[in-house]
Amino acid sequence: MEGSRTPLLPSDLPESTSSNNTGSANFHAHGIRGWSGIQGLKKRGHGSRSWIQIDPLGNTSVVELDKATIMRHCSLPARDLRLLDPLFIYPSTILGREKAIVVSLEQIRCIITADEVILMNSLDGCVVQYKSELCKRLQSNKDQSDDLPFEFRALELALELTCSSLDAQVKELAMEIYPVLDELALSINTLNLERVRRLKGHLLAVTQRVQKNISWMMTVTWPRCT
Numbered sequence: 001m002e003g004s005r006t007p008l009l010p011s012d013l014p015e016s017t018s019s020n021n022t023g024s025a026n027f028h029a030h031g032i033r034g035w036s037g038i039q040g041l042k043k044r045g046h047g048s049r050s051w052i053q054i055d056p057l058g059n060t061s062v063v064e065l066d067k068a069t070i071m072r073h074c075s076l077p078a079r080d081l082r083l084l085d086p087l088f089i090y091p092s093t094i095l096g097r098e099k100a101i102v103v104s105l106e107q108i109r110c111i112i113t114a115d116e117v118i119l120m121n122s123l124d125g126c127v128v129q130y131k132s133e134l135c136k137r138l139q140s141n142k143d144q145s146d147d148l149p150f151e152f153r154a155l156e157l158a159l160e161l162t163c164s165s166l167d168a169q170v171k172e173l174a175m176e177i178y179p180v181l182d183e184l185a186l187s188i189n190t191l192n193l194e195r196v197r198r199l200k201g202h203l204l205a206v207t208q209r210v211q212k213n214i215s216w217m218m219t220v221t222w223p224r225c226t
Helices: 067-074 078-084 125-140 150-186 190-219
Strands: 048-054 060-066 093-096 101-105 108-112 117-120
Touching (some): 048 125, 060 067, 078 093, 101 150, 108 150, 117 125, 125 150, 150 190
Antiparallel strands (some): 048 060, 048 117, 093 101
């Protein structure tokens, strides 16, 4: 990242935010790299969402941030942040920008910079696993030299977990499909045909998602944050 940043401490927040126990920003005193120039975070319901910040040492903090703050901090256009909106469904995408990488892979939606990951806060299993595994890897390797830059390590894990999730979905469908096909071979009826049709639709949807992921991964130019 270009330029220096000052740590974001609880005193940087408006009084109403730091005094509210519900929906407030939680900060861990572990040296989380902060955000400069934040003037009054908006309350939930006024465009703010809950995000998880993860630094290169594996320390985390939960903060409430609005789109304007993220756009200023990461130098991102508004259209890039639409990919992270949980209300919309977009194909898996990775966008490389000058100061950040925008990642939207299945349920893992985050912004990766040279010195932090800003992860959409969610109770989804993939998101929880990504946060837990990334912190574990960063903390276990903090005393070891690693040639792979921080942002690539974060991106690598997102891709790894996405592939594992898709693979698990395919295996789950396969375990469900084979018994149904066996029943169809023994008895061709409306119920069995409907079950096969439904499972075929699920399998086709997963296959298309996998093919789309492979196609753009083969053509994308992998970015490096500055």
